Amino acid sequence: MTHEPVRYTGGTETNGIAFIEGSGGGKTTAILEVLRNFEPLALNPDTDVPRYLHMKVESPATLRSLGVAILDKLGAEGVGERTKVYEVWNMVRHCLARRGITLVWLDEAHDLFRSTTSTEMSNMFKMLKGLMQGEHPVVLVLSGTERLSAITGLAPQVSRRFTKIRPKPLAFGVDNARIKALVQGYAGKAGFEVTLDDHVINCLIYGSRYRFGRCVVCILEAIECALMDDAEPHGMRQRCLCRPVTPWPEAAEAALADFWKAHIACQIEIDASIAAKADTNTSTTNSMKTKNASALQGRSPSRACHPTAPKPSMSMAS
Incomplete structure (x- = not known):
């Protein structure tokens, strides 16, 4: 190298x-x-x-x-x-x-x-x-x-x-294992032993707006919160990572799953719109250049070559 x-x-x-x-x-x-x-x-x-x-x-x-x-x-x-x-x-x-x-x-x-x-x-x-x-x-x-x-x-x-x-945003299910390993690694450095399920990881991804950097910040702040509160090793999973004390009802889990699905579809649509913006701007610029060239070609020789030539008079109603 x-x-x-x-x-x-x-x-x-x-x-x-x-x-x-x-x-x-x-x-x-x-x-x-x-x-x-x-x-x-x-x-x-x-x-x-x-x-x-x-x-x-x-x-x-x-x-x-x-x-x-x-x-x-x-x-x-x-x-x-x-x-x-x-x-x-x-x-x-x-x-x-x-x-x-x-x-x-x-x-x-x-x-x-x-x-x-x-x-x-x-x-x-x-x-x-x-x-x-x-x-x-x-x-x-x-x-x-x-x-x-x-x-x-x-x-x-x-x-x-x-x-x-262009790094892809975090996604439910796709990045859960890696985020879980990251949480356990950071928690281990601080002396905590945590057990996380996919629900907690999904909450962490959503709370971080699907951004990896924000996700790391949330993890570190959660550990800092637990350390400052003198939490027991197993207490961090409930107090700082928003793990529910009791499991959610099946109806609530289904509703939450539908919400995540709709939210991901909306995020994908937004990302596609942002990516297409460059193409739109490029085509708009080219279109403006074409229109300007056409307008210039449509001028009479005297007006195109002599910009100081007198303009036709215009009357305005008083």
Whole structure:
């Protein structure tokens, strides 16, 4: 394994990764753990710093503010108020190459595209593509919510350069065994011995909004709750993980099962709608371009070539 990125297009550019997941999924923690435990990127012996750069995008973000923030984290100085945006990003590329950084991770990357200006959006896309090209291209990792999926789909030249990772939400029955093992593992570290049934695990998945990161937080808070209350080893399963004292009636169990089934179907429909948003936005953009081109072709030569020509007079009723 090496820290050098794989290059494409005749060795002139790299590809990136887009990690897309809803809030509370644990994407930031997952990426941090991977980078910290990947030895080729862990430490540069020449600089004694990692070969990757982690930046959290602050909202609202502009090309200039992001470039200046990266330079500040790299310890660069000399960025004046009158320094132009392209000069800022030239300095960013120079500092990345000088420090041997081969991976740049932009967390909360969906905040890069909050501007509704098409020019600003286009410049953001050019910046992303530019970081993965040139003499010292870097691997670019973007992490963010579902909005990032819709945005990257608008620019085919940018989208094709990213491998998109979309972790699936937790599901009843599918992930029960793994969640149960996770609870027992954490509880064992704290000195608790727990016995869990599928009902408790389903409650935990539902209470975590089907997000793995939130699920881990709920487990840790439950253990903390039990420790602070001086709970007996077997007490945590009732007080902190919401296990019913007596079994539910069959009618109630059936009604709850129907609710879960309907809720899962609704969640699947929402996820499909979010995934289709990128395609819708792309087709809308292409449609607008076609309409604009058709409108331009329909103009008379004098109006198309001479925008300052007098407009026809219009009368308004008083």
